[in-house]
Amino acid sequence: MASFTLPPIHDNPDGGWGPSSSNLPEQFKFKDIPYAPYSKSDKLGRFADWNDSSSDNRQSAVGLPQTQNARGGGPGGRRRDGTQAFGSGTASAFAYFHVEDESSFSLVDNKTAPPRRGGAFSRGGRGGARGGASYNNARGGAQRGGRGFNSGRGNNQRGGRRGWRDWEKNNRTRESSVVISPSWSMLEEIEFHRLAKLRLEVDEPVDLDSYGRLFAYDKSYDRITTKTERPLQLVDRIRYNTTTSDDPVIQEASFVILAAKNTATVYATDVILSVLMCAPRSVYPWDIVIVREGNNLFFDKRDGGPFDTVTVNENAADPPQDPAPPNPNNPTEKSAVPEVPSINSATSLSLEATYINQNFGFQSVVENPPPQPVDFAHPNPFYGPDETDPLASCGYRYRVFDLGITEDEDIKICVRTEVDAYSPGQGNPRDGQGLVTIRALNEFDTRSQGAGGAPDWRSKLDSQRGAVVATEMKNNSCKLAKWTVQSVLAGADLMKIGYISRANPRDNTRHVILSTASMRPTEFAGQLNVSLANGWGIVRTVTDLCMKMPEGKYVLVKDPNKPVIRLYAVPLAAFTGEDEDGEGFEEEPEM
Incomplete structure (x- = not known):
């Protein structure tokens, strides 16, 4: 018959929780103190999953080795990539489990299908594209607002299809209106x-x-x-x-x-x-x-x-863009700006x-x-x-x-x-x-x-x-x-x-x-x-x-x-006829 022995509890008469470090030798200072490895990058999930049928959590709690779930992955088979992040080891209580809560969700469309005129979905209503099939349509697939093929106003991403080279628009840099000389001192x-x-x-x-x-x-x-x-x-x-x-x-x-x-x-x-x-x-x-x-x-x-x-x-x-200047190190390089x-x-x-x-x-x-x-x-x-x-x-x-x-x-x-x-x-x-x-x-x-x-x-x-x-x-x-x-x-x-x-x-x-x-x-x-x-x-x-x-x-x-x-x-001579760029002057105003 299985048995479970409680760990010893060290009383601290000076107050606080845990053993008094002053009464313990150096080698036993941190003995019997609970510790779970944890990283800031870990995702916090449930601290106890009582509905888990794999009994992995119960095994971890009593110190028994965990078994690999048949679905693969980490504890409980919930991790999709099969790897464990730092801090989610066998004794961790902070492991993140992804539960597909939306698996039971279903969309019911009670709208009457439009009548056919000459061909299947010839007009399409809000389902198929006008004059074409329901695939790749611009109003959300064969169902109204549903999850049809490539739905969502042009793409399967909410918000529509990204423009050409959209990922480069935020990376386009502008030149300063004035050349900042190294001799200038920034004050504020x-x-x-x-x-x-x-x-x-x-x-x-x-x-x-x-x-x-x-x-x-x-x-x-x-x-x-x-x-x-x-x-x-x-x-x-x-x-x-x-x-x-x-x-x-x-x-x-x-x-x-x-x-x-x-x-x-x-x-x-x-x-x-x-x-x-x-x-x-x-x-x-x-x-x-x-x-x-x-x-x-x-x-x-x-x-x-x-x-x-x-x-x-x-x-x-x-906003409107100017053509990017050619790369002096590689004049034949194609500019990222269209x-x-x-x-x-x-x-x-x-x-x-x-x-x-x-x-x-x-x-x-x-x-x-x-x-x-x-x-x-x-x-x-x-x-x-x-x-x-x-x-x-x-x-x-x-x-x-x-x-x-x-x-x-x-x-x-x-x-x-x-x-x-x-x-x-x-x-x-x-x-x-x-x-x-x-x-x-x-x-x-x-x-x-x-x-x-x-x-x-x-x-x-x-x-x-x-x-x-x-x-x-x-x-x-x-x-x-x-x-x-x-x-x-x-x-x-x-x-x-x-x-x-x-x-x-x-x-x-x-x-x-x-x-x-x-x-x-x-x-x-x-x-x-x-x-x-x-x-x-x-x-x-x-x-x-x-x-x-x-x-x-x-x-x-x-x-x-x-x-x-x-x-x-x-310098006082900056932006004058003598020095339009504000460079080449070592003299600076007294600070």
Whole structure:
């Protein structure tokens, strides 16, 4: 008759469980203490399987050797691969057993089969594909939602068939917008999820001064439809995009108007500031050059940098790609990125979008009175006396925002904002009434890589405008957010967005205007879920970081492949004509 003897229990009079280690010799310190090998990679299953008919668990409990189950595998024959993971030995209580609990599940379809017309499953209903057999159908096999052959909308995987080379899309790397020199020292690194938590409420700004001339917006563009499309014209006008430190108005303000108050002042343009305020939405790389001179901070852009062009489908699941550069070690190696037509590459689309935005703004204003153009307090500050080419409609409003959190803080930011036109009959534009900003979205080829699932505008824009707008808000979230922030900073009452498409998808030189939408910037910001308070919190955080540094030059770089920004200290000669790449200088600002 089988018997079982209990192991001896060592009492510990000092308290706690188990024998007292102080009363035992060294060789018996861990004797009779239960131990089961365990690895973090093991899967925890049942600690006791009382329904196991193989009696393996009972044998293990009493110390008898386990028997190999006829089904093969590990304990109880439950493991499919026949191997045991670390920690699942004969004495382990943590072995993972895979039990096919769904084996008793069955799907019952009580739907009446459709009548046959001429042949078996000629229409198929929700079972077979229309006009074909039920194999490989796109609606889920012969049963409704069942487990037919290759079912599940095109594949046996839930979610449908993967696109070509989908596994490589996440591995495509982008190049940084600026070459990071080894001599630069990284001062700070901030992840986007930290930026998204920042908040700062800012009061209404104070208008410092205004410059330029505005033409009236042509309201006939609001009546354009896909049936009455209008060609986009090439209009030769001058439009300036001067960086902050080269602005003569800001130079004068920094040394005369605001510096005399002994305040910490930041100077920027609305284009640069909108990129910083919408940084958590950005995907493509960018960089901002920051110069500290005393209590003044200047946010600058580089000539030919990312601020001079407009992105296309930056936030799409599969954004447009540029052809990968050839491998210098193996020039004949085939690139992992599929071949993209030159007109649909990311760089070509960006240049095309920039061209469309400029010309749509030039074309959609009335230059010949009536109505009369409106002159601001001062003429265009960048138009020299020797210039003869006509100026574009543009007004510059220099506005000062207070970034102070408490009354003792005196931190202000002077922003050069831009408006493109004015709306007649909406008040005096000189007083900031009826101002309009003009932008344009462009359609290139809905079947091309990087289109982001956009519907055909010619067939959907009039009947299903909401679907078109929703797709653009998803694919161009960052671009639309920046445009909205620029309009709010400028105090514009309206923002006009034109929908412009190619006359032929294979020709990127001819375009047509299909429609124009009008919206109020503050309301549109709510639809886009754009938080101005979050944007001001980001600006204040970057300002505080730079004010803690000594005088010198810095650059804020968005990582090309990660949601993170980094602040670097760079030589004073970086990004100048002497050293455009910022390399080759051993001198660094004192830290």
